[in-house]
Amino acid sequence: MGEALLRQVLGRFPTGVVVVTASDGAVPVGLSVNSFTSVSLDPPLIAFCADRRSRSWAAIRRSGAFCVNVLAEDQEAVSRVFATRGAEKFGGVGWSPAPSGSPLLDGVLAWVDCRIEAVHDGGDHEICVGRVDQLGVERDDGPLVFYRGGYGRLDV
Numbered sequence: 001m002g003e004a005l006l007r008q009v010l011g012r013f014p015t016g017v018v019v020v021t022a023s024d025g026a027v028p029v030g031l032s033v034n035s036f037t038s039v040s041l042d043p044p045l046i047a048f049c050a051d052r053r054s055r056s057w058a059a060i061r062r063s064g065a066f067c068v069n070v071l072a073e074d075q076e077a078v079s080r081v082f083a084t085r086g087a088e089k090f091g092g093v094g095w096s097p098a099p100s101g102s103p104l105l106d107g108v109l110a111w112v113d114c115r116i117e118a119v120h121d122g123g124d125h126e127i128c129v130g131r132v133d134q135l136g137v138e139r140d141d142g143p144l145v146f147y148r149g150g151y152g153r154l155d156v
Helices: 003-010 055-063 076-083
Strands: 018-024 027-033 037-040 045-051 065-070 095-097 103-105 110-122 125-137 144-147 150-153
Touching: 018 045, 018 055, 018 076, 018 103, 027 045, 027 055, 027 076, 045 055, 045 110, 055 065, 055 125, 065 103, 065 125, 103 110
Parallel strands: none
Antiparallel strands: 018 027, 018 065, 037 045, 045 125, 065 110, 095 103, 110 125, 144 150
């Protein structure tokens, strides 16, 4: 089984797109993620996977807390900036601090503020389980979706 075939097959599963943010001291950090999922309602747990080579993930892990920002269908540009290594990610993106101090991005559909509960090995990625401390809905529009290597919208 090759990596290309694995990407091709797994790319047939549509996912939502989120930006996970944190504060590394006074410096905001973040990365785009499409491996976000609910884990448990009691206790309230979520999870996402991050490339273990990512400097943004290393900073988020060090911080011990993070905010998951659920992107709306009109936020593809935000996702692309946060997916680019070395980009000035917060230059053109407005935000305010979530309860944890992690950046809560302007215009998102919803947010989930968490503490890191556990980090597990996941091959070339790490699986982060977060305990939900606070969360909220910001607006009621369509989500940004990733499918077959590209962005899309969900018609409901």
